[in-house]
Amino acid sequence: MSLIRRRFDALIIGAGGGGLRASLQLSRAEANVAVVSKVFPTRSHTVAAQGGVNAALANVLPDNWHWHMFDTVKGSDYLGDQDAIEYMCRVAPKLVYELEHYGVPFSRLDNGKIYQRAFGGQSQNFGEKQAARTCAAADRTGHAMLHALYQQNIRAKTHFFDEYFATDLIKNEEGAVLGAIVVSIQTGEAMLIEARTTLLATGGAGQIYRTNSNALINTGDGLGMVLRAGIPLQDMEFIQFHPTGIAGIGMLITEGCRGEGGYLVNGDGERFMERYAPNAKDLASRDVVSRSIYLEVKEGRGCGPNKDYVLLKLDHLGADTIMKRLPGIRQSCLTFLGIDPIETPIPVYPTAHYCMGGIPTNRKGEVVMPVKDTPEEPVPGLYAAGECACVSVHGGNRLGGNSLLDIIVFGRAAANEMIEHMKENRYRLPMNEASVEKAMDRLHRWDRKGEGETVDGLKEDLKKAMEDYCGVYRTQELLDKGVEEIGKIRDRLPNVYINDFSRTFNTARIEALELENLVEVAMCTVVSAAARQESRGAHSRVDFPKREDQQWMKHSLYFSEGDRMDYKPVRTKPLTVDSFPPKERVY
Amino acid sequence: MAVTNSDPTLASLRWQCRRGMLELDLFLQRFLLHGYADLNQQQKRDFIEILAFPDQELLEILLGQVSATEQHINEIAEKIRQCAAL
Numbered sequence: 019m020s021l022i023r024r025r026f027d028a029l030i031i032g033a034g035g036g037g038l039r040a041s042l043q044l045s046r047a048e049a050n051v052a053v054v055s056k057v058f059p060t061r062s063h064t065v066a067a068q069g070g071v072n073a074a075l076a077n078v079l080p081d082n083w084h085w086h087m088f089d090t091v092k093g094s095d096y097l098g099d100q101d102a103i104e105y106m107c108r109v110a111p112k113l114v115y116e117l118e119h120y121g122v123p124f125s126r127l128d129n130g131k132i133y134q135r136a137f138g139g140q141s142q143n144f145g146e147k148q149a150a151r152t153c154a155a156a157d158r159t160g161h162a163m164l165h166a167l168y169q170q171n172i173r174a175k176t177h178f179f180d181e182y183f184a185t186d187l188i189k190n191e192e193g194a195v196l197g198a199i200v201v202s203i204q205t206g207e208a209m210l211i212e213a214r215t216t217l218l219a220t221g222g223a224g225q226i227y228r229t230n231s232n233a234l235i236n237t238g239d240g241l242g243m244v245l246r247a248g249i250p251l252q253d254m255e256f257i258q259f260h261p262t263g264i265a266g267i268g269m270l271i272t273e274g275c276r277g278e279g280g281y282l283v284n285g286d287g288e289r290f291m292e293r294y295a296p297n298a299k300d301l302a303s304r305d306v307v308s309r310s311i312y313l314e315v316k317e318g319r320g321c322g323p324n325k326d327y328v329l330l331k332l333d334h335l336g337a338d339t340i341m342k343r344l345p346g347i348r349q350s351c352l353t354f355l356g357i358d359p360i361e362t363p364i365p366v367y368p369t370a371h372y373c374m375g376g377i378p379t380n381r382k383g384e385v386v387m388p389v390k391d392t393p394e395e396p397v398p399g400l401y402a403a404g405e406c407a408c409v410s411v412h413g414g415n416r417l418g419g420n421s422l423l424d425i426i427v428f429g430r431a432a433a434n435e436m437i438e439h440m441k442e443n444r445y446r447l448p449m450n451e452a453s454v455e456k457a458m459d460r461l462h463r464w465d466r467k468g469e470g471e472t473v474d475g476l477k478e479d480l481k482k483a484m485e486d487y488c489g490v491y492r493t494q495e496l497l498d499k500g501v502e503e504i505g506k507i508r509d510r511l512p513n514v515y516i517n518d519f520s521r522t523f524n525t526a527r528i529e530a531l532e533l534e535n536l537v538e539v540a541m542c543t544v545v546s547a548a549a550r551q552e553s554r555g556a557h558s559r560v561d562f563p564k565r566e567d568q569q570w571m572k573h574s575l576y577f578s579e580g581d582r583m584d585y586k587p588v589r590t591k592p593l594t595v596d597s598f599p600p601k602e603r604v605y
Numbered sequence: 606m607a608v609t610n611s612d613p614t615l616a617s618l619r620w621q622c623r624r625g626m627l628e629l630d631l632f633l634q635r636f637l638l639h640g641y642a643d644l645n646q647q648q649k650r651d652f653i654e655i656l657a658f659p660d661q662e663l664l665e666i667l668l669g670q671v672s673a674t675e676q677h678i679n680e681i682a683e684k685i686r687q688c689a690a691l
């Protein structure tokens with residue numbers, strides 16, 4: 019197969035909010051930018067974010083960035099890096115106003131200011147009363163952001179490679195990243211994109227779980243690419259389960275429902291969150307609510323014939339509120355479940371929702387890894403932002419509304435750093451043909467004909483195993499078994515074959531490439547989870563129920579070679595304010 | 606001998622049905638499996654047309670929250686909706 023070669027200053031892999039915010043910054047700085055996306059940009063997963071984006075604008079209730087910072091550090095269960103968190107919370111208002119100028123039609127108050135809703139984990143005055151910090155464009159905030167950023171990019175003349183699938187990073191012997199191999203989904207042709215700087219913005223990996231809230235495209239491709247390049251992934255044991263997924267389907271029922279006054283009841287009709295979080299109740303942070311639901315079901319107080327879910331009650335809110343504020347949720351229930359939440363409570367159960375972990379970066383978006391005695395040495399030419407990155411502002415647990423913020427803040431910061439890097443490094447490094455060849459060999463593996471397992475079959479087994487052994491509730495026994503089972507699944511990969519060898523729109527081949535990434539990410543997640551013997555944020559261990567700051571207030575790093583774990587300290591020192599020392603997390 | 610997609614249009618449609626939200630994935634994957642084959646040529650063209658809608662609008666049409674101005678779009682939306690509860 020001949021290889022097409024193209025050259026750009028900057029290559030952005032991923033056209034969600036993170037990628038598009040970065041490409042806009044670069045294009046406006048007159049860099050020659052290529053954005054590669056496996057789906058049409060405005061079909062990226064950011065489009066699904068309905069709740070909103072956090073910024074301490076203080077339009078509805080008193081607020082300031084320092085309170086936002088406190089909530090984020092506390093929400094992270096003290097695993098978040100406080101320098102990055104300070105940076106994010108401080109710059110948030112500016113970037114939200116900037117989005118407004120880009121054309122995001124935020125909902126408004128009567129006085130014309132941006133409307134802000136209350137989300138879980140938000141407080142005034144460092145942990146006191148509920149705050150209202152989430153800016154929303156009705157229930158289509160992500161959609162509005164993505165479309166506005168896309169239009170701005172078109173205006174700034176960003177070059178898009180739509181429906182191209184990135185397979186591997188290209189590196190030289192010194193470890194510098196030189197670009198990536200991408201494949202046109204339409205024609206099947208491979209292309210080498212050489213770039214002086216490469217940014218990964220490939221989003222999350224919710225598809226490693228059977229029940230999840232993510233679109234099918236969220237297969238952790240960027241994470242797989244990084245592992246194959248010998249770079250570790252950070253804090254991958256921290257998977258946020260959203261407490262209210264539609265039972266059995268995984269689809270999300272937004273926290274907004276509880277923000278509007280909805281609440282959870284168990285099989286006895288009891289409002290059980292009052293027991294677990296007496297103050298915040300149903301608006302306690304996501305890990306607390308998820309675990310509470312799990313416990314209710316585990317202890318036999320679930321609802322339904324199999325007592326395997328709880329109910330989210332909205333019927334007391336009245337038809338008007340539901341139709342006005344939560345129309346999408348009502349319609350989803352009517353369509354996919356045949357029930358009307360105006361009259362009937364919704365069956366819910368925790369669903370895998372968000373990966374707190376990811377590609378280790380510093381607050382400038384540079385990908386960093388331990389080299390000799392330096393724990394955070396930048397990988398030359400490589401950057402990451404958005405859900406695939408771990409900067410780490412979410413630590414052990416992300417607060418609702420902080421991800422849309424993360425992607426714009428660090429998409430922009432990474433782009434600024436890329437611009438700096440290009441100013442300082444004016445020349446392109448020579449291509450490393452050996453690395454190109456290796457990537458092409460991996461790609462050609464799927465041209466092999468033979469009889470064996472199917473992509474779908476292996477994927478199903480993988481997702482089921484992750485749900486069984488590495489879900490909301492974790493023990494050493496379960497996790498060790500998980501490592502063994504996922505290991506066996508990984509060993510079965512070479513025996514997987516596809517039987518479609520056509521060139522155009524060969525989705526079988528793309529799904530096979532995605533499967534390889536899913537397997538790598540799943541393995542990384544379960545190995546990291548088995549190693550962390552404490553409970554923190556979303557990582558909840560029955561056998562180690564306490565947070566152990568002495569031993570475990572550190573970031574984990576997983577290397578795929580030998581499934582090896584390493585650790586590095588949390589950055590507890592903010593940029594300008596005092597650090598928030600770890601405290602027990604009560605809501 | 607190279608094995609090819611039996612229906613090249615279907616192959617491309619399968620990728621057009623990969624969207625940014627789980628709800629749309631559910632709607633469209635279920636329809637490809639259970640509804641698409643029964644469409645006549647005109648309805649297949651309508652399906653291609655509805656896939657060009659932006660995700661959020663498509664979701665609202667499929668959920669019946671808004672109607673499209675063109676009747677044929679509403680008709681194909683109804684067919685997709687009928688497959689959703691399968």
Ligand SMILES: Cc1cc2nc3c(=O)[nH]c(=O)nc-3n(C[C@H](O)[C@H](O)[C@H](O)COP(=O)(O)OP(=O)(O)OC[C@H]3O[C@@H](n4cnc5c(N)ncnc54)[C@H](O)[C@@H]3O)c2cc1C
Pocket residue numbers: 031032033034035036037054055056057059062063064065066067068069070071072160182183184185219220221222231232233235239240270371372403404405406418419420421422423425
């Ligand atoms: C249902 C739902 C609701 C949510 N609601 C909120 C909310 O209200 N507020 C909030 O703050 N957060 C919310 N989140 C989280 C938030 O939406 C995501 O974390 C965020 O949008 C991720 O953005 P991103 O730019 O990192 O990636 P994405 O938007 O996921 O984009 C990833 C991009 O990478 C591309 N890509 C991936 N792999 C490849 C490859 N191999 N080759 C080429 N391209 C590739 C994709 O095509 C896509 O363009 C929600 C998440 C879900 C699931």
